[in-house]
Amino acid sequence: MTQPILSLTDIHKAFGGVVAIDNFSLDLHPGEIVALVGDNGAGKSTLIKIVSGVHKPTTGSIRLDGEETSFSDASGAREAGIEVVYQDLALADQQPVYMNMFLGRELTKGPLGLLDKRKMMNDTQELVDELDVRIPSASATIRDLSGGQRQGIAIARATHWASKLILLDEPTAALGVAETARVEELVLSLRERNIAILIVSHSLDQVFRLSNRICVLRRGQQIGVRDTATTDKNEIIAMITGLQT
Amino acid sequence: MSPTAIFRKYELQNYVVYLGFIAIFLFFAVTLHDAGFTSTRNLTNILLQTAPATILAIGLVFALSAGEIDLSFGSAVAVSALSAAVVMQVLPMPLAILAGLGAGLAVGAFNGLLVAWLRLPSFLVTLATLGLFAGVARTMTNLRSIPVTNDFFTGVFGSGKLFGVPSLVWWTVIGVVIGHLVYRHTRFGAHVLATGDNARAAQVSGIKVPRVRFMVLTICGGCAGLAGLLYAGRLQSATYTLGESDLMIVIAAVIVGGTALNGGKGSIIGALIGSLLMGMLNNGLILMGLQVSDQMIVRGLIILVAVAASLRDTTR
Numbered sequence A: 001m002t003q004p005i006l007s008l009t010d011i012h013k014a015f016g017g018v019v020a021i022d023n024f025s026l027d028l029h030p031g032e033i034v035a036l037v038g039d040n041g042a043g044k045s046t047l048i049k050i051v052s053g054v055h056k057p058t059t060g061s062i063r064l065d066g067e068e069t070s071f072s073d074a075s076g077a078r079e080a081g082i083e084v085v086y087q088d089l090a091l092a093d094q095q096p097v098y099m100n101m102f103l104g105r106e107l108t109k110g111p112l113g114l115l116d117k118r119k120m121m122n123d124t125q126e127l128v129d130e131l132d133v134r135i136p137s138a139s140a141t142i143r144d145l146s147g148g149q150r151q152g153i154a155i156a157r158a159t160h161w162a163s164k165l166i167l168l169d170e171p172t173a174a175l176g177v178a179e180t181a182r183v184e185e186l187v188l189s190l191r192e193r194n195i196a197i198l199i200v201s202h203s204l205d206q207v208f209r210l211s212n213r214i215c216v217l218r219r220g221q222q223i224g225v226r227d228t229a230t231t232d233k234n235e236i237i238a239m240i241t242g243l244q245t
Numbered sequence B: 001m002s003p004t005a006i007f008r009k010y011e012l013q014n015y016v017v018y019l020g021f022i023a024i025f026l027f028f029a030v031t032l033h034d035a036g037f038t039s040t041r042n043l044t045n046i047l048l049q050t051a052p053a054t055i056l057a058i059g060l061v062f063a064l065s066a067g068e069i070d071l072s073f074g075s076a077v078a079v080s081a082l083s084a085a086v087v088m089q090v091l092p093m094p095l096a097i098l099a100g101l102g103a104g105l106a107v108g109a110f111n112g113l114l115v116a117w118l119r120l121p122s123f124l125v126t127l128a129t130l131g132l133f134a135g136v137a138r139t140m141t142n143l144r145s146i147p148v149t150n151d152f153f154t155g156v157f158g159s160g161k162l163f164g165v166p167s168l169v170w171w172t173v174i175g176v177v178i179g180h181l182v183y184r185h186t187r188f189g190a191h192v193l194a195t196g197d198n199a200r201a202a203q204v205s206g207i208k209v210p211r212v213r214f215m216v217l218t219i220c221g222g223c224a225g226l227a228g229l230l231y232a233g234r235l236q237s238a239t240y241t242l243g244e245s246d247l248m249i250v251i252a253a254v255i256v257g258g259t260a261l262n263g264g265k266g267s268i269i270g271a272l273i274g275s276l277l278m279g280m281l282n283n284g285l286i287l288m289g290l291q292v293s294d295q296m297i298v299r300g301l302i303i304l305v306a307v308a309a310s311l312r313d314t315t316r
């Protein structure tokens, strides 16, 4: 197997006295989708935030392409090629799609450093066409788009900037059936880009449709990791709840 | 498409200000023709009188777009004009210009520090500093007016001309062009809009949100400083009441010009048109021979209607 893009080893995270993550280890490989599942409060979002540089682990090591790293903040993780699609999307609603695609990383041109809107628009159009995110145009305003289109934009943005890893925290929680299906297709298509994907989802059906491996958390404990092809829902549910079914 | 969707799609609210401008212009042109509303002299006068308000409006577009507001310019203008006038009496004129601009910038930076890093609401902070600096303006010269007699200064900031164009018009044009460029065509402008639109999204995208908040309020202060210089230059004196009556007019100009009260959307050109509209209104009501109290009532009512028309869409 290839060298993992991301290696988490013995990650431990406590908030004051509350242990949110205890002894977590996981390797993510290029082209792989790993699902992170567990009940509310299991520590899924905390883990995402550790990988994306928002939280520092109390102890443990994070290696990126084999190299030990420590992110001082989210910008550090972003610069290292890790992108997050947040539950609440983090889109600026009244701005056009292309400005959201380049939010905080706007392209400029000329000696005055003026915005290169044309290039941002063209690049955005190219990307959404490539990923088949159907929107009226790159200059459409975000709030005129449907929930599925917005999630498509958020994922397209992550895809554009991520060179190593995309973290998805419940990407379809707010979507209808058809929109969920579109977003799932989109996520599957990202596999070809040779980046790793870590997805948090409450829908086991979705997890089984998308993932290569499933990692189960319960109250901060890593219960286990299974190959999706060789496990089934009953086993995963038993691992999540701690009860035999 | 629903009516609101159509309204939004074609950004009709952006045209309300232009339509209103033309309607009011035509109304005054017809009814006040004999009073000389359309005379070159009167129209030029409107342009000159609105210069400080337009400069203030540019600053306010930045503040509102970032989700903040500045009310303190109502007294920062006076502090700036007085600082320039006082310094000019004892020190070389260039230092007076620096003093005037510096006073405005200092007020803005003070607001900015409190808002950006202590996270106090800008409405309350600038309401407080509005009062605070109104007091400062009064104590600076014990309520006295200070004459401004330096010819170069009154030329550059007041009655002078360059290539046949009055200097106040130059300041308006320069302010609008630079303001528009920065607002629409720089990363900073984009960050201002993103911050006002969704501060969390801006922050997780790596935009330094506190810095943006600090900057927009400091820009407002700088605009108040320049407006103070323009008043001092045009009136050839400085007094503690300068800028007081601009508060309502400038806010109305900016809102009518298509800038959202709750951030994320705005227009510098719209603010210019809004400011000219307010100036025209002022002028027309005076030419109509209304008493000051009646002017205030009519102006208040018209602003209400104009603001209501331009806000139609933002409460989706």
Ligand SMILES: Nc1ncnc2c1ncn2[C@@H]1O[C@H](COP(=O)(O)OP(=O)(O)O)[C@@H](O)[C@H]1O
Pocket (backbone or CB within 6 Å): A015, A018, A019, A020, A038, A039, A040, A041, A042, A043, A044, A045, A046, A047
């Ligand atoms: N910033 C924080 N401060 C204190 N406790 C936190 C913080 N974030 C999460 N926790 C705690 O850590 C645990 C895991 O939370 P979280 O990662 O949000 O779970 P999940 O996303 O799986 O529902 C919970 O007990 C939660 O209360």
Ligand SMILES: [Mg+2]
Pocket (backbone or CB within 6 Å): A044, A045
């Ligand atoms: Mg969560």
